[in-house]
Amino acid sequence: MSATFTIGGLPDRTITYQEREYLFFSGTAYLGLPQNPAFQQLLADQISCYGTVFGSSRNGNLQLSIYEEAEAKLAATVGSDTALTLSSGMMAGQAVVNLLQAQQTAFVYGPKAHPAIWNGPNVSIPSVRFSDWTAQLPDQLQKMTPGPVAILVNSIEAVRSEYYSFDWVDDLPTDRPITLVIDDSHGLGVLNNGRGIWPQVAQKPNVNLIVTASTAKAMGLPGGVIFGNLETLNKLRGTAFFGACSPIPPVYLAAYLQAGTLYEEGWDKLRQNLILAERLLVPTGLFTHAKGYPVFFTEQDDLYPFLLERDVFIYSFAYPTATDRANSRIVISAFHELADIQKLAECVYAYCF
Structure with missing residues (x-):
């Protein structure tokens, strides 16, 4: 070691x-x-306005406009309808998982799916190559009990530096509601000219695409973000899990807007x-x-x-x-x-x- x-x-x-x-x-x-002096100066310039942390619920009766402004910019950059920030990528993933569990959703995991999107400590993670798993996925879904399904995967094999193709999304069955959850922690800010995985994934009427990510990697911000449609993110915002989470410190979002x-x-x-x-x-x-x-x-x-x-x-x-x-x-x-x-x-x- x-x-x-x-x-x-x-x-x-x-x-x-x-x-x-x-x-x-x-x-x-x-x-x-994080090492860029100009970015550090942006933080220093904003700290007198936003302090070091906002110790309140995002669902409280006092709101800071900086959150909606930054989330609108994040969503526009990626190409999603909307975005929702949290205190970490782990919190972003778990907020989504908690919502899906409450909806009685069956979970299907891709190879090496990040622990941020696990629905428990003992999930079954396939050990096959990603391309082999996607080839087997239609048969796996066919054998499952009818009802909503969530497919949870990473956007890239970041450890071994291998791209994942998402062409298989086009071939997903249309006879059931599917939520596709992609952890893009290592892709946001890098893949697709910084836009992350979102523009690479086909949109299908019965597939609800949700992308989660840590912003503490390429983005240089200590937090997490969820990208999706307005209906889904409004549901997430209404959960006790989200309401009880401390938000990302607003000073970082203020710096992001100027950076x-x-x-x-x-x-x-x-x-x-x-x-x-x-x-x-x-x-x-x-x-x-x-x-x-x-x-x-x-x-x-x-x-x-x-x-x-x-x-x-x-x-x-x-x-x-x-x-x-x-x-x-x-x-x-x-x-x-x-x-x-x-x-x-x-x-x-x-x-x-």
């Missing part, structure tokens, strides 16, 4: 541990917003970094990598200590539970410089050759 580094500040393109500096190629700050240029710059910088990383790393044959996605996965777990000796720190720890195998992957971010990627590649070449 990989040793744990404990440091005294937010990781940036480098970290310092025991007086030694390492290039940092881990985390999920794909657009580099459009910073998100565009982050996306452009990430794309430039990925062009170089793909040109240098893919030919080694060492990595599984979805073109245009900022993760390079390897089965060679001993790459981690090799790079660490050369002052390069990459992702390598057991996930999602402590008993799982350590996943080794390189994460590229907008905060990296081209020279950082060149140094990384030189070290990877030394490992390979």
Whole structure:
């Protein structure tokens, strides 16, 4: 198991541990917003207005307009009818799951579905490849008792850097109501020019599409969001689960509303970094990598200590539970410089050759 580094500040393109500096190629700050001084200044500028937290229910008799303004922008960016923010991606997923449970819905899970959209601690998660699972799905649905069904999946295989096709949605049966829940935590802000998975999924009359996501990754905001139609999100807002949740701190949404240029710059910088990383790393044959996605996965777990000796720190720890195998992957971010990627590649070449 990989040793744990404990440091005294937010990781940036480098970290310092025991007086030694390492290039940092881990985390999920794909657009580099938490480390961006301009984004930090936006937060500082707004904190006198919004404070550090809004300790109230979103259903209370005092409302802050910043929530509806930010949710309208999020929905417009993604392409959904509306959006609803919560305090975390886990809360977003569980709010949806709780609503579906109350509606007596049968649950069908896709491979490696994120725990945020589990309806209990012991759900049955298929171990087959995603494409094989989707091929079997029509038969599985055919054998189920008539009634509403929820299909719950991830938008991407973020650990192993593999895209999922959603063409199978077109072939879903039309004889029953289906709710398709997609956890887009690793896609929002990255996939489809930052719009996430929403525009990639076909709309069908009997399929109610709900997308949940953490905003604490590419978006750089400590919270979560649900995208869907107005009827569904109004039902969610009326639940005790949502009413009892603390909301995302409003200062972050105020900064988000003013950070459009910073998100565009982050996306452009990430794309430039990925062009170089793909040109240098893919030919080694060492990595599984979805073109245009900022993760390079390897089965060679001993790459981690090799790079660490050369002052390069990459992702390598057991996930999602402590008993799982350590996943080794390189994460590229907008905060990296081209020279950082060149140094990384030189070290990877030394490992390979």
